[in-house]
Amino acid sequence: MNDTTPSDSNRSITVEVWADLGCPWCYVGKHRLQEAIAKRPDRDRFEVRLRSFELNPGASRTPETIESAFIRSHGGDAEVVLRAERQIQAIAQSEGLPFSLDRLNANTFDFHRVVHAADAQGLGLAFYTLVQDRFFAGDLNPFDVDALAQAAEEVGFSGDRVREVLLSDEYADAVRADIAEGRRLGVQGVPFVVFDRRLAASGAQSVAGYAQALDAAAAEAPAGVA
Template structure:
């Protein structure tokens, strides 16, 4: 009989990340999590999966500047959001990440639908990572259909199929299901990371913080959720 109370050093471990495209801390947190995984000798055990979450489902589909989005939604001074953006920019740049202050803001539901399409092809992580990295570097407008389709083609997806997805409503239910599941697990914001369906971490943790969570997931007794 197998001992299901001892750690199994070979079993795969899924790490799920609920995130939104335009969330700066999702961008930083994901890279920290990947760094923590990459430092492990058993890194190949960990499968990183991105799950959909909409921070602002009521955002317009027409892109606007970050300042305009803040004024529209908070009726506040744009200087407040710009000050916060510069503080996050400093953090990102200190960790070697590009961070443009000239990004656009818009509804991300369609982007999440394309991620679900990419995920069916085994390319969800590669696609979403490339889009988000270029978005925060100020190199890509992910709300432009042709730009998003061309980026999808770079990771091996069909640009024409991506255009078809964007023109319709496929994968909409999958996005909504992700959001609902994340909330059911306790997500009130993002990033929200679930380790092996055993425990979760809210907000962007440090690399060391993620490393401790990975240790805990790896050392948990097999067969105990």
């Protein structure tokens, strides 16, 4: 073997995560995936990359309650969505994750644009994680420009840059490209995780489920697979 060529056991593995900010299962799944990676002795091999996805592209740009958003989009009784929220809340809290039922809902396209801007500086995952975690904890309104800029500053990303992006259409094409690529890969809902472009997991898997997928991704690629 050429000494300059990394062995299969040392090669970097990309884990791509299609997700949306307000998706409860994306929040839970993200933490399960992070836990599965953290438990591995070769955890540094895995590079998690966020991909944009909009669960509700038609969502209002004016923040509204989860119940109002559900009724406007689907009709029916708000109790239906609240019952589902309480069920996910119980699961999240059993795993040590705070989960507020008083979150707001709004269009997330601009937020995804800011994540892309942060990612250009290697801060996309840190920024997304901080915002989503505080959003579900009920501690941050991601649809407030000042709150979003302050969160950016906490991970080393410029708050002024956040405002600049939001006043423009920067990274709009990048967001659309992520969504289009996800559709080509079969994404119909999120979270959707692609491991090493060789296998995928749809929906929030258990920690054990993600661990199995990481094992498979870390294994030597079968002959003929790029």
